[in-house]
Amino acid sequence: MGPLKLSRIITLTTDFGTKDGYAGAVKGVISSINPEAQIVDISHQVPARNILSGAFCLLNAAPFYPQGTIHVAVVDPGVGGSRRPILVQTKRYCLVGPDNGIFDLVLEKDKVSCFIHLTNLDHFLGRVSATFHGRDIFAPVAAYLSLGVKPDEFGVQIKKINKLSFPLVTKSAKKIVGEIIHIDNFGNLVSNVTWFELKQAKESKIKIKNRVIPKISTTFSDVKSGEIVAYLGSSNLLEVGVNLGNAARTLRAEVGDKIEIQL
Amino acid sequence: MGPLKLSRIITLTTDFGTKDGYAGAVKGVISSINPEAQIVDISHQVPARNILSGAFCLLNAAPFYPQGTIHVAVVDPGVGGSRRPILVQTKRYCLVGPDNGIFDLVLEKDKVSCFIHLTNLDHFLGRVSATFHGRDIFAPVAAYLSLGVKPDEFGVQIKKINKLSFPLVTKSAKKIVGEIIHIDNFGNLVSNVTWFELKQAKESKIKIKNRVIPKISTTFSDVKSGEIVAYLGSSNLLEVGVNLGNAARTLRAEVGDKIEIQL
Amino acid sequence: MGPLKLSRIITLTTDFGTKDGYAGAVKGVISSINPEAQIVDISHQVPARNILSGAFCLLNAAPFYPQGTIHVAVVDPGVGGSRRPILVQTKRYCLVGPDNGIFDLVLEKDKVSCFIHLTNLDHFLGRVSATFHGRDIFAPVAAYLSLGVKPDEFGVQIKKINKLSFPLVTKSAKKIVGEIIHIDNFGNLVSNVTWFELKQAKESKIKIKNRVIPKISTTFSDVKSGEIVAYLGSSNLLEVGVNLGNAARTLRAEVGDKIEIQL
Numbered sequence: 071m072g073p074l075k076l077s078r079i080i081t082l083t084t085d086f087g088t089k090d091g092y093a094g095a096v097k098g099v100i101s102s103i104n105p106e107a108q109i110v111d112i113s114h115q116v117p118a119r120n121i122l123s124g125a126f127c128l129l130n131a132a133p134f135y136p137q138g139t140i141h142v143a144v145v146d147p148g149v150g151g152s153r154r155p156i157l158v159q160t161k162r163y164c165l166v167g168p169d170n171g172i173f174d175l176v177l178e179k180d181k182v183s184c185f186i187h188l189t190n191l192d193h194f195l196g197r198v199s200a201t202f203h204g205r206d207i208f209a210p211v212a213a214y215l216s217l218g219v220k221p222d223e224f225g226v227q228i229k230k231i232n233k234l235s236f237p238l239v240t241k242s243a244k245k246i247v248g249e250i251i252h253i254d255n256f257g258n259l260v261s262n263v264t265w266f267e268l269k270q271a272k273e274s275k276i277k278i279k280n281r282v283i284p285k286i287s288t289t290f291s292d293v294k295s296g297e298i299v300a301y302l303g304s305s306n307l308l309e310v311g312v313n314l315g316n317a318a319r320t321l322r323a324e325v326g327d328k329i330e331i332q333l
Numbered sequence: 334m335g336p337l338k339l340s341r342i343i344t345l346t347t348d349f350g351t352k353d354g355y356a357g358a359v360k361g362v363i364s365s366i367n368p369e370a371q372i373v374d375i376s377h378q379v380p381a382r383n384i385l386s387g388a389f390c391l392l393n394a395a396p397f398y399p400q401g402t403i404h405v406a407v408v409d410p411g412v413g414g415s416r417r418p419i420l421v422q423t424k425r426y427c428l429v430g431p432d433n434g435i436f437d438l439v440l441e442k443d444k445v446s447c448f449i450h451l452t453n454l455d456h457f458l459g460r461v462s463a464t465f466h467g468r469d470i471f472a473p474v475a476a477y478l479s480l481g482v483k484p485d486e487f488g489v490q491i492k493k494i495n496k497l498s499f500p501l502v503t504k505s506a507k508k509i510v511g512e513i514i515h516i517d518n519f520g521n522l523v524s525n526v527t528w529f530e531l532k533q534a535k536e537s538k539i540k541i542k543n544r545v546i547p548k549i550s551t552t553f554s555d556v557k558s559g560e561i562v563a564y565l566g567s568s569n570l571l572e573v574g575v576n577l578g579n580a581a582r583t584l585r586a587e588v589g590d591k592i593e594i595q596l
Numbered sequence: 597m598g599p600l601k602l603s604r605i606i607t608l609t610t611d612f613g614t615k616d617g618y619a620g621a622v623k624g625v626i627s628s629i630n631p632e633a634q635i636v637d638i639s640h641q642v643p644a645r646n647i648l649s650g651a652f653c654l655l656n657a658a659p660f661y662p663q664g665t666i667h668v669a670v671v672d673p674g675v676g677g678s679r680r681p682i683l684v685q686t687k688r689y690c691l692v693g694p695d696n697g698i699f700d701l702v703l704e705k706d707k708v709s710c711f712i713h714l715t716n717l718d719h720f721l722g723r724v725s726a727t728f729h730g731r732d733i734f735a736p737v738a739a740y741l742s743l744g745v746k747p748d749e750f751g752v753q754i755k756k757i758n759k760l761s762f763p764l765v766t767k768s769a770k771k772i773v774g775e776i777i778h779i780d781n782f783g784n785l786v787s788n789v790t791w792f793e794l795k796q797a798k799e800s801k802i803k804i805k806n807r808v809i810p811k812i813s814t815t816f817s818d819v820k821s822g823e824i825v826a827y828l829g830s831s832n833l834l835e836v837g838v839n840l841g842n843a844a845r846t847l848r849a850e851v852g853d854k855i856e857i858q859l
Contacts, residue, residue, distance in 0.1 A: 085519075086518060088375070090389070091346070091376060098373075101398060110624075113616075118519050127620070128617065131621045150551060200564070201572075205567065291674055291675075291678075301727060304618075351637070351640070357609070364636070382782070463815040463827070463828075464815050464829060
């Protein structure tokens with residue numbers, strides 16, 4: 071199962087919000103099982119039931135944590151149904167959550183040691199509800215992991231897990247066509263065009279929503295206030311923003327809108 | 334006063350939001366008095382001045398914390414007026430906040446050892462403002478509790494505290510009538526009909542907003558995408574949701590709407 | 597550089613929101629460098645790019661933390677451009693963030709020991725992005741500070757830093773004229789009129805949005821439900837609220853609106 075030593079750090083990435091106390095319950099369950107666990111809120115504000123947004127949030131945050139961190143991610147529209155609760159051990163982390171693709175993006179940056187289907191009731195909360203596995207399954211599993219329980223004690227190894235449906239970039243001799251996959255807190259438009267793909271196009275024009283952006287800049291202030299700017303974002307993806315403004319509002323852009331890079 | 338040994342864990346449940354720094358001030362005051370305190374945010378997003386929402390948030394989260402946890406709850410529209418600042422010691426926890434019913438729901442699950450009216454200025458912040466007792470009274474009291482100061486050193490014992498005005502379920506031979514008391518982050522409608530009351534009605538029909546739900550299901554995915562579903566929620570209350578959707582929006586439902594269970 | 601001993605407490609005040617994982621990345625970077633750091637979220641909900649709001653949030657929260665706390669504040673619309681990344685050591689704290697005035701208000705309550713322009717790449721993240729210095733510069737600098745690295749090892753001393761553009765109060769024989777600088781989570785209107793200025797006007801009338809408030813009260817419940825009330829807020833500034841209501845909505849007030857105190 072690999073020699074990964076797990077730390078006391080347990081991160082949480084959910085779409086629970088905080089107002090209902092659901093996220094608070096998850097933290098209580100962990101503290102009750104391991105009072106020494108160090109719980110870190112990555113986010114409880116992932117848009118409700120949006121697995122891709124959860125995967126993107128995790129991609130932005132999880133890789134910066136120390137080796138041995140336990141990452142719990144719960145965006146779980148299929149809770150209580152046929153989707154499996156899983157644990158993924160990688161070379162660096164333990165990931166705990168539903169088998170619905172939420173770990174897909176972060177797994178591209180890491181190497182999987184094993185997948186476990188969580189089936190051992192001994193490490194769940196006493197009575198498991200049908201609608202809140204974050205509290206009743208994922209929180210206790212994470213807490214017991216942080217106490218040193220080995221991954222294979224939580225269930226049975228499985229060969230593979232479900233993939234996220236993720237939009238792909240298309241390339242031709244003349245252009246790369248991607249799309250907006252996320253709009254961030256500042257209204258910046260994050261595309262699925264990677265740093266690697268961009269390298270071929272360094273001096274080229276970007277087209278989005280019938281607007282042409284003449285080149286790829288370094289940062290917002292490379293253009294005037296209120297102007298549109300394309301740049302390689304901090305997630306290593308092509309982004310479009312507005313200097314001192316909100317690109318989603320200015321361009322009336324939405325997730326799914328196309329973005330073209332002329333080669 | 335009972336042998337409850339308090340832990341270093343102090344939870345916070347407030348309607349402060351975080352953008353103004355008020356919640357941050359509360360955490361600073363606690364850290365300054367007891368740098369070893371382990372502060373856990375349950376929520377700062379309780380709807381402003383909504384005591385019932387605060388009580389519900391606390392009900393969902395507080396019971397999952399280890400014995401000895403100090404729970405601070407501040408939804409406090411009467412701050413600085415005649416409402417008393419209180420401490421409630423139970424068999425499991427210490428609760429600190431305003432005497433306005435915010436602890437009512439969580440106290441139904443626990444046994445009270447004593448009520449204290451907080452009057453001892455020695456354990457308040459130097460100068461107590463008239464509008465921010467979260468920072469000036471409740472935070473320091475919680476911090477001193479976590480340092481081992483005994484509950485009765487904070488003030489005088491009182492016999493009873495104020496109750497929350499909570500809507501009651503009515504029952505007849507033919508039906509149970511409850512109402513929606515909370516709408517959660519997913520748009521699920523949480524009613525005041527308990528698991529205990531539901532047991533009499535297991536195969537019966539639910540009526541809400543002129544819609545009939547044929548039976549009580551186990552989880553969302555028991556119905557098709559977009560369909561309305563009734564189920565026993567994770568708070569042990571009857572809830573109405575929409576599979577992969579938002580019931581509050583679909584049904585145009587609000588807190589106070591009636592829900593009927595045909596017996 | 598002064599004998600200030602820094603603690604393990606690192607607070608975060610940002611406009612990142614949490615849904616994108618940016619705030620989570622900052623916490624991961626800190627934990628990776630110093631697993632013993634005690635990270636406290638003051639806020640990630642400062643309105644996007646609003647430096648004054650960030651400064652006000654910090655003013656409300658930072659002074660309540662123990663001596664030696666490291667306060668990181670990142671509202672950074674000029675990221676990657678010519679604005680400098682800085683560290684301010686005061687008698688009580690270390691402040692880390694962009695040189696755009698965000699520390700101005702909190703510095704009025706503290707005494708500066710030195711300003712450092714952060715230039716030493718050894719204490720930055722391996723590869724510094726152009727758009728996310730919170731993660732790549734400010735987080736690692738704070739973490740290394742908490743490990744005992746001395747402020748002057750992070751860069752070069754500078755003589756002064758940029759000031760915030762802050763609206764001033766004007767006074768005449770007949771009146772004081774201030775303005776609304778912040779609207780809080782409850783819809784209370786926070787003005788720039790200080791406690792000190794108010795002392796001259798204790799029994800006087802307040803004018804705002806063509807409404808006259810007859811006197812300065814102590815707290816909300818000094819007036820009837822739904823009525824407008826002026827009071828000295830918990831930030832020691834004149835505020836206008838509505839008892840059990842939302843003053844911003846009732847008065848249709850905005851940041852920048854004038855407030856007059858008749859002397």
